[in-house]
Amino acid sequence: MTAIHLHNTLTNRLQPLDPVHKGEVRMYTCGPTVYDFAHIGNFRTFVFQDVLRRFLQSRKYRVLQVMNLTDVDDRIIQKAAAAGVSIREYTEKYVQAFLQDMDALHLEVPEELVRATDHIDDMVALIERLQKKGLTYSSEGSIYYSIAKFPHYGRLSKIDLAGMKTGLRVDVDQYEKENARDFALWKAPKPGEHFWETRIGPGRPGWHIECSAMAMKYLGDTLDIHTGGVDLAFPHHENEIAQSEAATGHPFVRLWLHAEHLIIDGEKMSKSLGNFFTLRDLFAKGHKPSTIRFLLLSVPYRRQLNFTSDSLKQAESSVARLRNFVSRLKVEQFPAGSSAEILKRAEKAETDFDAGLAGDLNTAMALAAVFDLVRDINTAMDRGEFLQQDAPRVVATMEKVDAILAVLVDDDDDKLAKLGFGQSQERMPAERIETLIEERNAAKKRRDFKRSDDIRQQLADSGIIVEDTKDGSVRWKYK
RNA sequence: GGCGCGGUACCCAAGUGGUAAGGGAGAGGUCUGCAAAACCUUCAUACGCGAGUUCGAUUCUCGCCCGCGCCUCCA
Numbered sequence: 001m002t003a004i005h006l007h008n009t010l011t012n013r014l015q016p017l018d019p020v021h022k023g024e025v026r027m028y029t030c031g032p033t034v035y036d037f038a039h040i041g042n043f044r045t046f047v048f049q050d051v052l053r054r055f056l057q058s059r060k061y062r063v064l065q066v067m068n069l070t071d072v073d074d075r076i077i078q079k080a081a082a083a084g085v086s087i088r089e090y091t092e093k094y095v096q097a098f099l100q101d102m103d104a105l106h107l108e109v110p111e112e113l114v115r116a117t118d119h120i121d122d123m124v125a126l127i128e129r130l131q132k133k134g135l136t137y138s139s140e141g142s143i144y145y146s147i148a149k150f151p152h153y154g155r156l157s158k159i160d161l162a163g164m165k166t167g168l169r170v171d172v173d174q175y176e177k178e179n180a181r182d183f184a185l186w187k188a189p190k191p192g193e194h195f196w197e198t199r200i201g202p203g204r205p206g207w208h209i210e211c212s213a214m215a216m217k218y219l220g221d222t223l224d225i226h227t228g229g230v231d232l233a234f235p236h237h238e239n240e241i242a243q244s245e246a247a248t249g250h251p252f253v254r255l256w257l258h259a260e261h262l263i264i265d266g267e268k269m270s271k272s273l274g275n276f277f278t279l280r281d282l283f284a285k286g287h288k289p290s291t292i293r294f295l296l297l298s299v300p301y302r303r304q305l306n307f308t309s310d311s312l313k314q315a316e317s318s319v320a321r322l323r324n325f326v327s328r329l330k331v332e333q334f335p336a337g338s339s340a341e342i343l344k345r346a347e348k349a350e351t352d353f354d355a356g357l358a359g360d361l362n363t364a365m366a367l368a369a370v371f372d373l374v375r376d377i378n379t380a381m382d383r384g385e386f387l388q389q390d391a392p393r394v395v396a397t398m399e400k401v402d403a404i405l406a407v408l409v410d411d412d413d414d415k416l417a418k419l420g421f422g423q424s425q426e427r428m429p430a431e432r433i434e435t436l437i438e439e440r441n442a443a444k445k446r447r448d449f450k451r452s453d454d455i456r457q458q459l460a461d462s463g464i465i466v467e468d469t470k471d472g473s474v475r476w477k478y479k
Numbered sequence: 480g481g482c483g484c485g486g487u488a489c490c491c492a493a494g495u496g497g498u499a500a501g502g503g504a505g506a507g508g509u510c511u512g513c514a515a516a517a518c519c520u521u522c523a524u525a526c527g528c529g530a531g532u533u534c535g536a537u538u539c540u541c542g543c544c545c546g547c548g549c550c551u552c553c554a
Contacts, residue, residue: 041554230549231553259554261547261548262554270553298502364492364493381517465516
């Protein structure tokens, strides 16, 4: 098996995965700030993280993934106050929405999905450790981290501090800081704002401390992998390193992985440009969860993904090709027997798929391996060279790759229905469909094509596509 | 300005120091009562531009141009 290599932002090169604990990968993946519905760009990163964990599992690693839910920050405090509800009450809605969205996209639930506000004590303890080491200072009730005291500051994002002057007052945060880049570990409460009464005083946590505290609580001082979107590399992840390593004296993370952004029609997604989409916006427009998942994972994570209506169409067609293939394998009847060649071919597909992912999660390469197999087997079937006993083997290959891709099972309607995007009409039950197909078969037999086509049309009107195959069997699928 | 990612066919997108994977769309064909699916053929003398290294570069080096992002709590 090809050794797994991943691009480490810290060193800017491909490095082998080398877990601290044998057979187990511990990773921290930056999750959403739950002040609103997550948008499609967020999910680009989350799908990447999901593909990563699924791939590691396919390599038989135990995966211990921690994902944070940032449920306290300026926006949340403001919005909750404006709505006249508690922070918890305000964020709960979006936490639930996030879980539903995850489910719709087949994102596996991390082993630990943790809320910042449940870990205030852990953050306070970590801040105290930093205080004891003399790395912090207080100003107007807030506590800051003095980056001048952390020699490696800037290593991840390659930010050069040499040109920066200390003592300059830069009023970016309406707080007093010694250095513009110093960041708040703990923020003094503002009048009327929600705050926590703690050993280090009243207030609320700064943004970065939650990730350091929760990551180390669940994963230990040194994590194997930490991921997030590229925008988080600075300052968020840089600050996490400073906090964590200064506190423990150990390297915080072995591999830093950053997903490039998704852009829309070549432009940054933003509310002001009017090209801002949540998952639900896309569902409402009739796009399927599987289409979106496929599109998000089809472009390797370190490459910007240009999200367009055309790319959505292409993704939908690609998924259909894969699903048609599996359906054909399951329904069509082939000559009895089995062939060593086909078995080898299936094995090769699995190997190539795996090798593609092993090379920094090159999903484009991995998908090519799958499509190569699809074409070759389809060709064999058309030529009558494909044998019945091989069908389950090839299906198994497809199931294996789908353990990572997670787009083959056609549950789009179910997922949409769960979110309230179901079609207006009830789905025709499978039994009824089978009955109609039998009727149609009978009609075909007596060459009553008028009747036969009427039934096909009737089914089509109910959103069911009927396909005749060479061997006389009929397969159907929901549109 | 600093840091980072990228510029490959109509679109999306791999890749290698020795002559361009895969998907989508298009065109033609096969199969078929019809339809769909599928298959076959076709679709980049060419990989942003210029120079260099080399027997040979899309792949290495240098310079330039262009796009996008980060450098102000945005994945």
